Amino acid sequence: MKPSDPQGWKLQHSYAELPEGLFTRVTPSPVRAPKLVMFNRPLAEALGLNADVLAGEEGAAIFAGNQLPEGAEPLAQAYAGHQFGYFTKLGDGRAVLLGEQLAPDGTRIDIQLKGAGRTPYSRGGDGRAALGPMLREYIISEAMHGLGIPTTRSLAVTATGEPVIRETTLPGAVLTRTAASHLRVGTFQYAAAYGGKDEVQALADYALRRHYPEGLTQEAPYLYLLKAVAERQAALIARWMLAGFIHGVMNTDNMAISGETIDYGPCAFLDTYRPDTVFSSIDRQGRYAYGNQPYIAGWNVARLAEALLPLLHEHEEEGVRLAEEVLHAFSPQYEARWLEGMRAKLGLFGAEAEDEALAKDLLALMAEQQADYTGTFRALTLRQQERLPMSGTEAFAAWESRWRARRERQHADDEAAAQLMRRSNPAVIPRNHRVEEALEAAEREDYSVLHRLLAALADPYAYTPEQEALAEPPAPSSCAYRTYCGT
Ligand code: AMP
Ligand code: MG
Numbered sequence: 001m002k003p004s005d006p007q008g009w010k011l012q013h014s015y016a017e018l019p020e021g022l023f024t025r026v027t028p029s030p031v032r033a034p035k036l037v038m039f040n041r042p043l044a045e046a047l048g049l050n051a052d053v054l055a056g057e058e059g060a061a062i063f064a065g066n067q068l069p070e071g072a073e074p075l076a077q078a079y080a081g082h083q084f085g086y087f088t089k090l091g092d093g094r095a096v097l098l099g100e101q102l103a104p105d106g107t108r109i110d111i112q113l114k115g116a117g118r119t120p121y122s123r124g125g126d127g128r129a130a131l132g133p134m135l136r137e138y139i140i141s142e143a144m145h146g147l148g149i150p151t152t153r154s155l156a157v158t159a160t161g162e163p164v165i166r167e168t169t170l171p172g173a174v175l176t177r178t179a180a181s182h183l184r185v186g187t188f189q190y191a192a193a194y195g196g197k198d199e200v201q202a203l204a205d206y207a208l209r210r211h212y213p214e215g216l217t218q219e220a221p222y223l224y225l226l227k228a229v230a231e232r233q234a235a236l237i238a239r240w241m242l243a244g245f246i247h248g249v250m251n252t253d254n255m256a257i258s259g260e261t262i263d264y265g266p267c268a269f270l271d272t273y274r275p276d277t278v279f280s281s282i283d284r285q286g287r288y289a290y291g292n293q294p295y296i297a298g299w300n301v302a303r304l305a306e307a308l309l310p311l312l313h314e315h316e317e318e319g320v321r322l323a324e325e326v327l328h329a330f331s332p333q334y335e336a337r338w339l340e341g342m343r344a345k346l347g348l349f350g351a352e353a354e355d356e357a358l359a360k361d362l363l364a365l366m367a368e369q370q371a372d373y374t375g376t377f378r379a380l381t382l383r384q385q386e387r388l389p390m391s392g393t394e395a396f397a398a399w400e401s402r403w404r405a406r407r408e409r410q411h412a413d414d415e416a417a418a419q420l421m422r423r424s425n426p427a428v429i430p431r432n433h434r435v436e437e438a439l440e441a442a443e444r445e446d447y448s449v450l451h452r453l454l455a456a457l458a459d460p461y462a463y464t465p466e467q468e469a470l471a472e473p474p475a476p477s478s479c480a481y482r483t484y485c486g487t
Pocket of ligand 1: 090091092093094095121122123124125126127128129249254263265
């Protein structure tokens with residue numbers, strides 16, 4: 001690594017020091033005609049990269065996998081995972097980790113090319129990705145970042161000039177994804193199933209060093225790791241639920257140890273509030289429905305506990321008991337985080353025993369009246385209750401007077417409550433019909449719609465006129481939205 005690489009790369013490779021069964025060295029497969037269609041300048045700059053240089057042809061070659069950046073030592077990671085409940089051996093079948101960029105702020109960020117060609121973990125797949133789903137991941141991950149929800153991010157999308165064959169023939173693309181790391185629950189499952197205690201321990205030590213260094217000096221570091229991951233997941237899923245986000249494929253390989261949202265496939269945001277909403281066309285049982293996400297997150301953390309079990313205690317029985325303690329705490333932790341967030345959404349300071357009922361009664365009214373989730377909180381924030389479908393009903397009037405009384409009891413003034421609500425209720429989310437509209441324009445090589453959407457999503461709490469124009473829910477006819485998994 002040259003210290004003065006003009007592109008700004010400072011790549012390191014701590015993951016490659018792990019036991020070799022956990023990865024395979026690979027190189028990205030070059031593509032025919034790389035064209036940089038999206039480039040995230042602010043993110044590039046935060047990573048210490050030279051945005052001016054990388055925004056041009058040099059960037060296209062790098063982000064397509066045609067040329068390796070200075071200091072890259074590419075590899076594909078091995079992992080396993082429970083997919084819809086069934087255990088499968090997986091791994092990066094179409095993703096290549098170039099290395100870990102040391103950013104100017106001292107953080108270590110994975111730089112990964114998704115769609116970079118076949119790897120030893122590709123199974124039957126072509127190793128490639130289609131442009132539409134990669135642009136979709138770009139939009140949604142950047143929207144999550146704007147919302148303040150921990151997430152992997154998107155540095156670039158490069159069109160490959162090659163077709164990919166799915167249900168139809170589609171233009172191909174490579175997404176450059178950045179992440180705190182790509183360690184997954186499924187990485188631990190892989191080490192436990194195909195390695196042994198030593199591999200799991202090496203991985204756990206690595207995860208502690210990288211994400212929970214304060215745990216290294218604990219008396220029981222691996223129990224600490226399990227607890228810390230559980231806490232971050234409880235907090236993350238609470239943020240998803242509060243924002244109306246549905247991940248869509250919460251397989252254990254899609255749950256990051258860092259606590260970031262990862263692997264945007266058939267994800268989407270709720271329009272109408274219906275807890276049983278499922279978007280993914282392949283999720284026939286509704287396993288990953290909106291309302292099921294907290295339960296599934298706990299289930300996934302239990303799979304991590306299983307993988308870590310040999311490290312938790314020398315006596316298995318005691319290890320199981322310790323793990324169960326952590327798992328039993330998951331649901332109350334999630335509930336507490338959710339309620340904290342709901343109080344903020346309703347402009348409530350402090351805590352009263354009735355707050356939970358107040359929040360849940362509002363949700364019940366929303367479900368009954370098929371109210372829009374984000375729109376309801378936005379209307380309450382803007383004091384436009386009269387625009388809500390439940391407005392004028394006796395039940396809603398009763399709820400409103402309880403809400404008013406609760407706010408009158410708190411010491412904060414109205415202005416402080418209003419500000420809290422604005423900070424907690426987005427004016428705009430990436431609604432499915434708006435995302436589709438942006439992708440359709442991009443298909444015609446018109447990226448203006450997508451850029452307008454991204455600009456509005458960068459600070460979703462700004463309440464600008466541009467955001468108002470993008471905030472409306474879809475017409476009822478386009479509500480039965482489905483995302484397909486042919487990504
Ligand atoms: P995902 O649904 O993106 O989380 O992917 C699940 C697993 O399938 C991962 O191991 C991916 O690497 C792999 N995979 C998905 N699409 C492809 C593809 N086109 N070629 C090879 N592997 C793939
Ligand atoms: Mg995945």
